[in-house]
Amino acid sequence: MAPxxxxxxxxxxxxxxxxxxxxxxxxWLFAATMFALGLVMKPDEAREAxxxxxxxxxxxxxxxxVMPALGTLAATVATASGISPTMALGFIIVGCAPGAMAxxxxxxxxxxxxxxxxxxxxxxxxxxxxxxxxxxAWLGGQYxxxxxxxxxxxxxxxxxxxxxLGMALRRRFPAxxxxxxxxxxxxxxxxxxxxxxxxxxxxxxxxxxxxxxxFLLVVAVNGGGYLGGxxxxxxxxxxxxxxxxxxxxxxxxxxxxxxxxxLKHFSPETALPAALFAVWCILTAAGLSRWKHxxxxxxxx
Numbered sequence: 106m107a108p109x110x111x112x113x114x115x116x117x118x119x120x121x122x123x124x125x126x127x128x129x130x131x132x133w134l135f136a137a138t139m140f141a142l143g144l145v146m147k148p149d150e151a152r153e154a155x156x157x158x159x160x161x162x163x164x165x166x167x168x169x170x171v172m173p174a175l176g177t178l179a180a181t182v183a184t185a186s187g188i189s190p191t192m193a194l195g196f197i198i199v200g201c202a203p204g205a206m207a208x209x210x211x212x213x214x215x216x217x218x219x220x221x222x223x224x225x226x227x228x229x230x231x232x233x234x235x236x237x238x239x240x241x242a243w244l245g246g247q248y249x250x251x252x253x254x255x256x257x258x259x260x261x262x263x264x265x266x267x268x269x270l271g272m273a274l275r276r277r278f279p280a281x282x283x284x285x286x287x288x289x290x291x292x293x294x295x296x297x298x299x300x301x302x303x304x305x306x307x308x309x310x311x312x313x314x315x316x317x318x319x320f321l322l323v324v325a326v327n328g329g330g331y332l333g334g335x336x337x338x339x340x341x342x343x344x345x346x347x348x349x350x351x352x353x354x355x356x357x358x359x360x361x362x363x364x365x366x367x368l369k370h371f372s373p374e375t376a377l378p379a380a381l382f383a384v385w386c387i388l389t390a391a392g393l394s395r396w397k398h399x400x401x402x403x404x405x406x
Contacts, residue, residue, distance in 0.1 A: 109294070109298045110298050110301055110302075110384065110391060113299070113301060113302035114384045116302065117303070117306040117309070118305050118309060118312060121306035121307075122306075124305070124306035125306050125307065128307075132259065132262075132263050134296040134300050135263045135264070135300070136262070136266075137292060137296045138207065138209070138210060138267075138293045138296045138297065139263065139264050139267040139268045140267035140268070140270055142209050142210065142219065142268060142289070143268040143269065143270060143271020143275065144271040144272075144274060144275050144286070145213060145271075145275075145289045146219055146268070146275075157221070160221065160343065160347060161221065161224045161225055161228060164354060164355075165228050165229050165232065167333070167351065168203065168204055168225065168229050168355055169201070169229070169232070169236050169240065171329075171330065171333040171355055172200040172201070172333075172358060173197070173201045173244055175326045175329045175330060176196040176197045176198070176200020176201065176244070177196075177197055177200065177244045179193075179196040179200075179322040179325065179326050179378075180193040180194060180196040180245070182318075182322060183196065183318065186318050188319065191374055191375055192374045193378075194245050194371065195367055195376060195377055196322065196326065196378050197240075197241055197245040198237075198241055198367055198375065198378075199326070199363045199378055200244075200326065200358070201236070201237045201240040201244070202233065202237060202358045202359045202363045202366075202379075203226065203232070203359050204225060204226045204229050204230075204358065204359060205226075205357040205360065207297045207300070207387060207390075208354050208357040208390070209226055210293040210294065210297060211391070211393070212349065212350045212353050212354070214290065214391075216346065216349065217349040218346045218347050221350050222353070222354055225350075226354070227264060229354075233359075233362075298387075300383075301384045304364060304380045304383040304384065305384060307364070308377060311374055311377045312377070312380070312381070320381065322378070323382050323385050327357075327385055328389070329356075330352075330357070331352045331353070331355065331356035331389075333355055334348075334353070335349075335351065338351040338352065356386065356389075356390070357386045357387075357390055358382060358386065360379040360386065363376070363378075363379030363382070364376045364379040364380050
């Protein structure tokens with residue numbers, strides 16, 4: 106997945122038109138990812154996640170505290186180093202976004218608690234029309250208007266509905282479960298690669314003028330999110346699967362949403378940190394999944 110994401114990002118940068126054609130299908134790709142997850146999610150996992158509402162609230166609380174703090178710190182360092190405040194604001198927008206839908210796929214590949222991951226993503230995405238603009242207004246000094254009901258409708262259509270359809274199909278055709286579990290991760294991974302490539306293509310002109318510090322701050326925010334999620338999980342005595350899930354959920358932000366918000370409510374250069382983050386967090390998360398695949402023993406708790 107990591108090599109494919111890298112190749113897709115490079116190809117999108119070298120020839121953006123090849124990936125800009127996916128613009129009308131952007132939401133359908135998200136939906137395909139969630140449908141694939143529904144195919145592999147077991148009912149026992151869903152019941153387990155719903156039986157632990159406290160863990161979900163802790164996870165979402167961590168999402169909207171650790172990442173906004175990291176985004177604000179990155180923006181402060183950026184402006185102090187001469188990067189324009191308009192561009193630095195992009196870090197705050199990324200930090201205040203909900204978790205990425207792609208995190209659900211990565212949690213599955215890493216052996217995390219998939220239902221817990223999906224529950225966190227759903228709740229964070231549902232709260233984001235309220236919390237994201239409030240946090241950006243507070244931390245960034247500006248307010249962005251987000252249409253609450255249209256965004257809620259979008260979340261229901263591309264997250265909840267495909268997930269339910271996938272789970273229903275899995276239950277309706279038990280004989281095909283093994284085949285679905287083989288095919289579904291590939292479908293989800295391909296959708297993520299295309300999504301990341303599209304983000305690069307849509308920001309082609311700005312990426313070529315990016316200062317090195319901006320890349321380094323993207324790396325730091327992503328890594329800080331992973332570490333922060335893991336440490337909170339340990340502090341709350343979560344088991345290993347839940348700690349893995351929390352780390353991935355916190356470290357991977359819905360940078361695609363950040364790009365859209367920045368382009369709509371601010372300026373093109375504000376979207377640059379989110380575009381870079383979208384690709385980088387997939388690369389690091391995919392790299393983690395490959396490391397786990399080749400690791401003979403689980404990492405120490």
